[in-house]
Amino acid sequence: MSSVARKSRCPLLVLLSLSVELFAILAARDTPQQRLEHDELHHRRSSRLVEDEGGCDLCEDNWLFILSGGGRTGSTTALSMFNSVPGFELSGEHYGLLKEMEKLFQDVKLTTGQMSRGVVAFAGNRVDEDYIACSVQHLTKRIILGAQYDTLIHSAKVIGFKEIRYGSLDMLRFLHRIFPCARYIFSYRDETDAPVRTAAFDQKKLLDRWEQASGLFHRVHAKLNSTTSLLALEQLSVEHYNRVLRDKLGVQGCEFSAVVHDNADGGFRPDQSVSSPLSGECDLSAVSFRLSPGEVTAAAAALQDLERENNATAAPM
Template identity: 35%
Template sequence: MAPLFFTVAVNIGVACALRQSLPPSSVDVPSDNKTAKARSHHSSDGAAGDAALQEVLEGLALKHGECDLCATKWLFVMSTGRSGSTTVLEMMGSVPGFYLAGENGGMMNKQFDMFKHMRLAGNSGCSAWAHGPISQHGMFCAIQYYITEAIGAAAFQATHTIGFKEIRWGVDATVANFMLQVFPCARFIISTRLDLIKQLASESQAEWSYDTNLKKATSMLEKWQSNHRDKATLIHLEQFSVNWFNMLLRWLNVTDCSFKSLVHTNDDGRTTIRHEHNNLTEGTCHMA
């Protein structure tokens, strides 16, 4: 249901804002038959979208409106490309009771757009898309539910901590701040790199680049972490060590076990080297 929710929300938000920004003649008076037909088609689409939106909202409100946003333990790896985030993912995924998924194409950017345009549509004054009050808390519950399903974590109900790693955060803190709203009790691992020249060279070798302005993206993530030290910790690729990852376990309230070694992934930028997790830790992990 969530993908439909997102699509309808964006369409009505943009359309409603555009409708209000145009002069009356631009909206209401077709200049020719082709325009009239297009306008008629748009009206029917709007009605269908309105009905679909109402159905989606009612279902989400009934199922998730009263959730506890802190009931699930969430952990996210927020990173720039080629800065060791896949190694962090593999290391934390090896801890018994942890489930961390890989990248998802910037899923939270899409969820933020959904949230933003739903509010725009609700406050626009367009009667064609009018709806009753939408609970912000209910929307955050729905997003948590959707993310759980989308990353494949729903099948691991006994898992202690779930989350994902992502490198698509842009150059401002808008979506990072949105993460704190949706996941108020989550923990965040910020993974960046000190040597940006080598990082850019590594991206070039891999034949892709996700950040057009690596310096700004790195600065944003590091500043965001410094403003949220109670929830976020920072690690540079150049500082990776078994000792640091063991300190990370304690920060996450994981006791009685330790890492014995590091994994190394994405060596050539094109393939991910998967590692057997059985020999990465020793002891029996206990979690608060």
């Protein structure tokens, strides 16, 4: 199938059609161990990143995600900083809509599992999980680039978003499945008991989210050091941002000369004191987030290890 023919498909319609059927399924959920075994089987298949007909290259684009566990962690500042780099197209929050896609994807996996076990009520052709992954990725790209898609798709070197609603291991595993070569910037609070200077958040709930996300981000970073970066609100500096820009994202020839402070003092306003935090001429010619199949498989295994550790900790004595 030609690339033009592939692009003519409508991933959104595919997703909506599937969701109508799959959200009606009331089958019992697999246990965490069965989920892990299913994922291990998938990653042991051919470990290919370029899919067959109907699929896509899941690592063709350079995806960058700025994630935070709750608000007021400096994630909007990080968004503004990295969006100032020519060729970076990063969008703001989208109310965690990919959580619905994660639910859809889990139902696809459950359906496939029931088929493989020969459950007659689920008889039919096996659902292609890789095609669903390609559809979710394309839909995400459409949301980020919006009405300027046809123009920006040719100029964007790095694409992504910032979101405060994906600070969970389940969502990180889902994002890795859909965007296996993505880079992550974890925006968090070192001081998880700091007072909240805005009425937009429930203080107790937000402090709990800070603490949970901080612990998770540090554990993930320890296992996936080459593809993740930690940005603590209390330690933000030009040097820190430049290390991420140069060492993790591969941008050369330019550097940050100032740190913007969007949403400062408990507000929701951009920092007007800095016209541009960037200086120099950015060279993105060497920017490539592509990983080898072995690296992708190793990262998936590391996230599975974290889930096992969580399950072991949560298991009753």
